[in-house]
Amino acid sequence: MTIASLKIESNATAREEVLGAKDVRTLIAHQLGVDVKRVTDEAHFADDLGADWLDRLELMIEIEAQFPTVEFTDNDVDQIDVVGDLIHHLKIAPVAKSDDAAVEALLQ
Numbered sequence: 001m002t003i004a005s006l007k008i009e010s011n012a013t014a015r016e017e018v019l020g021a022k023d024v025r026t027l028i029a030h031q032l033g034v035d036v037k038r039v040t041d042e043a044h045f046a047d048d049l050g051a052d053w054l055d056r057l058e059l060m061i062e063i064e065a066q067f068p069t070v071e072f073t074d075n076d077v078d079q080i081d082v083v084g085d086l087i088h089h090l091k092i093a094p095v096a097k098s099d100d101a102a103v104e105a106l107l108q
Helices: 003-032 053-066 074-079 083-092 101-107
Strands: none
Touching: 003 053, 003 083, 053 074, 053 083
8 A cells, every 4th residue: 555545545544534525414404494504513502593492392303213223312402512422422422233334334
């Protein structure tokens, strides 16, 4: 393996991570009825996107519906205050079924 091939692999991985996070942001914007440009990592669900606790819960239920291997607890809903928290949770959360490639493809 050469340095050039490592650089290409690194760039491809970075691109996939950006696309995965972009997909999550698009889902959030659609679910909350806001412009996707407002859905940044620092965007606070309540203060910046106008989402109350129930809106966040419904968003997480929608994510669970689209990606059956992802699960949220009530505690997760309480602790996820900004978009970056949600994306981070999706990247580190254990999955219910390890064979679901859809979640892995979304966040890689």
